[in-house]
Amino acid sequence: MVEHLIHILPERVASQIAAGEVVERPASAVKELIENGLDAGAGAITVEIAAGGTALLAVSDDGCGMSPHDAVLALRRHATSKIREAADLVAVHTMGFRGEALAAIASVSRLELKTRRPEDLAGIWISVEGGEERGRQECAMAPGSRIEARELFFNTPARLKFLRTTATEQGAVVEVVQRLALAAPRIAFELIADGRRLLELAPATSALERWRQVFGAKSAASMMAVAGRGPGIGLEGLISHSQESFPSARLLYTYVNGRAVRDRMLLRAIGNAYATLMPKGRYPAAALFLTVRPQEVDVNVHPMKAEVRFRNAGALFETVYGVLREHLLGAAGADSSPAVPLSAELASEAQTGSGEAVGAPAHDVTAAIVPPAEAPARPLRLVALSNPPPVAWQPTLGLGYRGSAPCEAPAAAASLVSAGTMAGALPAYSQLRVMGQLFCGYIALEDDDGLVLVDQHAAHERVTFERLKAQLEQGGVEVQNQLIPRTLELNPARAAQVGGALPRLRALGFQLEPFGPSTLLLKGTPAVFGAEGGVELLREMIEELGEPQAQAPSGLEHLLKQLACHGSVRVGRVLKGAEIDALLADLDRTPFKANCPHGRPTHIRFSRGQIERMFRR
Secondary structure, eight states, rough: OOOOOOOOOOOOHHHHHHHHHHSSSSHHHHHHHHHHHHHHTOEEEEEEEEETTTEEEEEEESSSOOHHHHHHHTTTTTTTTTTTSSGGGEEEEESSOOOOOOHHHHHHEEEEEEEOTTSSSSEEEEEEETTEEEEEEEEOOSHHHHHEOOOOTTHHHHTTSSOHHHHHHHHHHHHHHHHHHOOTTTTTTEETTTEEEEEEEEOSSHHHEEEEEEOOHHHTEEEEEEEEEEETTTEEEEEOOTTOBSSTTTTTTEEEEEEEEHHHHHHHHHHHHTTTTOOOOOOOOEEEEEEEEEEGGEESSSTTOOOOOOHHHHHHHHHHHHHHHHHHHTTTTTTOOOOEEEEEEEHHHSSSSSTOOOSSSOOOOOOOOOOOOOOOOOOOOOOSHHHHHOBBBBOOOOBBBSSSSOOOOOTTTHHHHHHBBSOOOOOOOOEEEEEEEEEEEEEEEEETTTEEEHHHHHHHHHHHHHHHHHHHHHOOOOOOEEEEEEEEEHHHHHHHHHHHHHHHHHTTTTHHHOOSSSEEEEEEEGGOHHHHHHHHHHHHHTTTTTTTHHSSSSHHHHHHHHHHHHSSOOTOOOHHHHHHHHHHHHHHHHHHTTTTTSBBBBBBEEEEHHHHHTTTT
16 A cells, blocks of 8 residues: 655645744734735724733724625635736735735634725624634624734644743834834824733824834934935935934834835945944934835745845945935035945945845944034133143144053043033034143033033044045055065964955055065055054054954955054043144044044033033032
8 A cells, every 4th residue: 555645734734834924923913914904095003912912912994994705805815905916016016915914813813803894884793713714794883994813823832832921022012013103104003002002103294203203202303314316216214313323223114115124235234324433233223215116126025024125236225325324424514525335345245135134234333423513713722731741743644643652541531421421513623612631632622512522532533534535435545655665574374364455455555565475565555654654553454354354345444444543643642732723623624523433422522501510500
């Protein structure tokens, strides 16, 4: 007797397996049901949950409703009004289209559907348990639909045990409602959990007003509107100013043709736009809405429609990056043209990994400061330090500092800084009154509204970075030839790494040639640092070539940051009055002057009110 190993799964089992792809957790079901309401033209949507959505999950809308015949069909697998043939998938304009959500939820819960069209005298009520219909009758109700799912995953205990705590599942539902509400500001949303109203969002007139409803007035005040276009691409939305940052990417929301997605390429574009503006491990907030031709995006690559695939990912990357960078540059008050990627390496990253859901941008990003606004000239006053230690001076960018002068910042500095703030509009740095230096590293400035402390290293690092970056984008960093070429002996273990990095080092102004298996011949150095300073910098940078950041595709930018860092004045240097003036004037002419290339603030402000409150005035 021949044993048959292949068999057809029962419809009930197949439905439960399909449900696992669409309904991962209560929040997944909420997302699908809200999207059904949006497609139905709802003006108000209410979500009710109990026990994180496992005991009860209900979504009501005032949309177009369904006829009794359509309501019965809607509970069957692959039932949809959105598409009729495969060709329709390239022109999907609705949130739902796969015809799986209602059937999937019904197969793993005890579900009740109530729906009525405006033209019908009565609605219809249908009860389904584990995918099997249990009852059907007319019911009285207002036009619209209400779907109640109770005891989610009651017949799939393996799925139930993998759910998180009630608080975690409830938080995921809140996140879904917020994400979808941001994309539909003109629709009212309400979320009730265990009888307690968590969200009540009235119809809003703009994305900014909806952001204020969801995240509060303080968060909305830090957001700025962005808009721009690319080839076949429209972009608008909100992004946070660079002084606002967060420890995770949870406030990054991206939408494509109204559909909420988490796309690796889009997050990378956002991360690159904020690169050099925020320190490692920090992220901005954003709600970006992209519009592309339906033929240019495949929305049918994920069962929960959380991912998409773009036909021209590179153009989309460049559009998002360019629009955000231009607006950030404008917000920084920079006297410069919009920035572009340092090299084609950044843009080429957009061609890889698009369409994958991720939790964070490739580049870590965060806090800077609202830059100073212009102000009328003020008298300059320098409070000199008594008996300052000597400073070894060497011209670099009109402001070079090489050498050392010992000075340790007292521990009290930390408590002072903690009382300050990095926010608030300021006059131009060079127009403030100079009070002197604090702890041999911070320039103290004063205006009528308060005290400003400028980190001299962070400030000079931004000046140096932007000048080197501008030279690099114009063809290469300016080089000063060595009168006599210098030889550099390398550690044999490091020689191969240095050899692979020679093109990047040359682009940065180091004229290097191999001179034996572990020796380099240095014929020129970046002109801004002088001959001896350039040699010292090269030795320091060679030691860092083994770091992962330097080997990454965007390693050229990393090396440029390191070059600027090593070539900038350090904390612990006493500056002359002319040097302070030159630094502040250079800083005012520099893009993104409120923070160093690594994202640290260049200044902290103590308002007059803060200082007076410290003294209880």
